[in-house]
Amino acid sequence: MTHPAAADHGRALAAAARSGDRRALGRLLTEIEGRSAAARAALGELYPLAGGAHLVGITGPPGAGKSTLVTSLVAAARAQGRTVAVLAIDPSSPITGGAILGDRVRMQQHAADDGVFIRSMASRGHAGGLAVATVDAASVLDACGFGLVLIETVGTGQGEVDVASLADTTVVVQAPEMGDEVQALKAGLLEVADIVAVTKADRPGADQAAASLRAMLTVGAQHDRAAGDRPRPRRPEVLLVSAVAGAGVVELLAALDRRAPTADDVAPHGGDAANVRAEAQLVGLVMERVRDRLTSAAARDRLAEAVRAVAAHEVDPYIAADGLLAAFVDHAP
Amino acid sequence: MPDRPIKVLIAKPGLDGHDRGAKVLARGLRDEGFEVVYTGIRQTPEMIVSAAVQEDVDVVGLSILSGAHLTLLPRITGLLRDQGMTDVLVTAGGIIPDEDVPVLQEAGVAAVFGPGTSIGQVAEYLRANVKPRDA
Numbered sequence: 394m395t396h397p398a399a400a401d402h403g404r405a406l407a408a409a410a411r412s413g414d415r416r417a418l419g420r421l422l423t424e425i426e427g428r429s430a431a432a433r434a435a436l437g438e439l440y441p442l443a444g445g446a447h448l449v450g451i452t453g454p455p456g457a458g459k460s461t462l463v464t465s466l467v468a469a470a471r472a473q474g475r476t477v478a479v480l481a482i483d484p485s486s487p488i489t490g491g492a493i494l495g496d497r498v499r500m501q502q503h504a505a506d507d508g509v510f511i512r513s514m515a516s517r518g519h520a521g522g523l524a525v526a527t528v529d530a531a532s533v534l535d536a537c538g539f540g541l542v543l544i545e546t547v548g549t550g551q552g553e554v555d556v557a558s559l560a561d562t563t564v565v566v567q568a569p570e571m572g573d574e575v576q577a578l579k580a581g582l583l584e585v586a587d588i589v590a591v592t593k594a595d596r597p598g599a600d601q602a603a604a605s606l607r608a609m610l611t612v613g614a615q616h617d618r619a620a621g622d623r624p625r626p627r628r629p630e631v632l633l634v635s636a637v638a639g640a641g642v643v644e645l646l647a648a649l650d651r652r653a654p655t656a657d658d659v660a661p662h663g664g665d666a667a668n669v670r671a672e673a674q675l676v677g678l679v680m681e682r683v684r685d686r687l688t689s690a691a692a693r694d695r696l697a698e699a700v701r702a703v704a705a706h707e708v709d710p711y712i713a714a715d716g717l718l719a720a721f722v723d724h725a726p
Numbered sequence: 727m728p729d730r731p732i733k734v735l736i737a738k739p740g741l742d743g744h745d746r747g748a749k750v751l752a753r754g755l756r757d758e759g760f761e762v763v764y765t766g767i768r769q770t771p772e773m774i775v776s777a778a779v780q781e782d783v784d785v786v787g788l789s790i791l792s793g794a795h796l797t798l799l800p801r802i803t804g805l806l807r808d809q810g811m812t813d814v815l816v817t818a819g820g821i822i823p824d825e826d827v828p829v830l831q832e833a834g835v836a837a838v839f840g841p842g843t844s845i846g847q848v849a850e851y852l853r854a855n856v857k858p859r860d861a
Contacts, residue, residue, distance in 0.1 A: 416810045419782035423859075427730050490731055491756035497777065498766040504773035512780055515731070515761045 396430055403434030410537050411439070415510065418537060422512055425529045428681070436529055439536035444667070446478075446535035447653040450560030451545045453582070457566040458592035460499035462634060463545050465642040466649075467503050470541055473646075478510045478539035480530055482546045485515040492516075496545055510539060516547075525677040528559055528670065541649075557585035558673040561666040562652045564588045564645075565629075567606070569599040583610065586629045588648055594633035594641060607631045686721045695720060732856050735783040737765040737774040739802060742792035747820065751787070754845030760852070771798060775805040778814060784856045788818045788835075795822050796829060803834035813857045819843065 403424065409417030424432035451459050463479055470477045481496035494513035503509040514527065527544065534542050546556045557563045565586035583589065589610070591603045610629055630648055634641035654666065687696060699717055702708040736752050738745055745767050752762045763781050765774060778786050786806065788799055795818065803816055818830060819839040827838045836855060839848055 415776075416779050416782075419779050423733075423782045485731075485761075486756060486759075489757055489759045491759040492731070492761045493752055493756050494761060494763040494781075497763055497781075501765055501769065501773055501777070504765075504776045505770070510780055511777075513763050517731075 399430035400434035403429075403431030403436075404438055406431065407435035407438040407533075407536075410435075410533065411442075415507070418510065418533070419512070421533060422530055425533060426514060426517070426526050428526065432529065436532065440532055443532040443535035445655065446531070446540055446542045447562065447649065447655070448531055448535075448542050448544065448560045448670075449649055450556035450563040451543055451566060452547075452556050452563065452585075453566030454568075455547065457568045458636070459545050459566045460496045461636045462564075462566055462590060462592055462642075462645075463496070463543050464500045464502065465634070465636050466543060466646060467500065467509055469642045469646045471503070471506065471508055475541060476508045476510075476539050477541045477543065478534040478537075479512070480527060480534070480542065480544045481511065481513045482516055482527065482544070483513065484547055485517050487518060490518070510534065510537075525674060525681055528674050528677070531559070555673075558669050560670075561654050562587045562649055564590050564649075566590050566592055567602065568593050569596050569602040583629075586610075587652060588645070589629055589631045590641075590645060591631065591633050592635070593637070594635035595638045599633055599635075603631050603633050683722050687717060689721075692717070692721045731759055731761045732785065732852060733761045733763070733781065733783045734785040734787055734852070735763050735765065735774070735778050735781060736787045736789060737769050737777070738767045738789050739769050739771060739774060739798045740790060740792050740794045741768060742790055742794075742820075743767050744791050745789070747791075748789040751789070751819070751845065751848065755849060755852075758845065758849040760849070771802045771805050774802055775809055775811070778806065778811060779809050783814060784859075785815045785817065785852055788816070789820050790818065790822070791820045793821065795820075796826055799830055799835055800833035807834070813859070815852065815856055817848075817851075819848075 406417050406421040410421050467477045483494050485492040492515035531542050699713040703710045703713050752764045755762050816835050817837045818835050
């Protein structure tokens with residue numbers, strides 16, 4: 394598709410998606426993942442219309458119960474007549490490029506409900522797990538009228554730090570039997586939490602886990618500067634939830650609503666979340682462009698030669714990098 | 727648009743509760759470089775089609791061992807058409823007698839993979855037959 398045709402296609406998808414066409418919305422999200430010209434045109438239309446949704450990150454270790462919690466939150470929001478979108482991110486295999494997008498399995502009870510839109514996305518090797526594509530996807534869903542956008546990510550490595558930069562509110566999910574591992578997990582994971590949700594609260598040890606988390610988080614809080622230099626509440630709220638017992642989910646939803654960017658009594662971090670997200674987006678987009686230039690067909694030979702020379706210790710890597718930047722980035726085509 | 731992985735929905739329609747085969751296939755396709763969304767068991771045709779639309783998949787793979795394929799699979803292909811999913815490749819696997827395959831193909835199921843089909847064969851077929859998107 395030529396550039397102008399792609400832009401028209403993108404704008405058409407954007408209009409259709411906004412009018413409730415779910416197929417168009419699905420296709421648009423694919424364009425966004427593919428970083429296409431159509432996606433860029435669509436975002437041009439939709440971005441000014443976004444900003445009203447509450448973006449909530451749900452993260453935590455594998456097995457903590459994130460997907461089950463997300464599906465319960467969706468049910469609770471739907472019971473209140475609200476529309477909800479879910480972006481479920483899973484890692485791509487660094488070797489094969491493939492992925493199992495397995496979060497949807499737990500959410501299929503909502504599959505035929507038009508007030509819910511669930512989309513699985515593979516990380517596709519982006520550093521840190523989350524990418525600008527996720528922010529773009531959230532903007533599209535926001536502009537299409539979904540008031541609550543839940544972003545579920547794998548809670549390992551740096552992914553959860555990224556989701557904290559992107560989301561208005563970050564929920565870290567912990568299961569009670571994590572015990573002493575909770576201490577080890579604190580660094581980087583619990584530090585980004587606005588809310589800690591202790592799941593499987595019907596199990597023994599859940600109350601103790603919540604109590605020890607509250608104690609630990611008070612001690613550590615002070616004025617932690619977490620990811621994106623975003624000030625955190627001094628004490629993240631610790632809540633108990635149980636999907637089995639059907640308990641705590643409505644309370645969690647209320648806690649989220651108190652922190653929504655459009656809430657009357659604006660949360661302690663107020664509009665900072667939008668600024669943090671915007672900065673992450675801009676830096677991410679600039680880095681994406683640099684990466685694209687460097688790996689483009691035009692740069693291929695020069696990059697290959699630089700690689701060869703650096704690997705053979707003929708050239709200092711900093712000089713080689715300066716050369717590549719000067720050739721392909723500083724002078725924009 | 728740069729080369730992106732092929733996205734596959736693996737779904738189990740009806741009351742068939744045996745999903746080991748579906749899961750083995752899902753993992754195998756992941757190892758072959760596909761992005762695989764698995765719906766789980768006990769899916770209605772509406773749930774499967776809704777997932778296919780939201781996930782905007784290239785392939786819908788239907789796993790069915792219960793014998794209800796002549797009822798369920800045409801219903802699914804019909805709903806996909808209703809939703810405008812005309813580019814999606816629909817395949818099926820599980821326990822489907824050879825004599826039922828032509829009926830299913832008539833209804834829009836492109837290929838049926840019987841027991842003994844290797845993951846590699848499925849991957850080859852999908853790569854060769856997925857409809858290209860407009861770039």
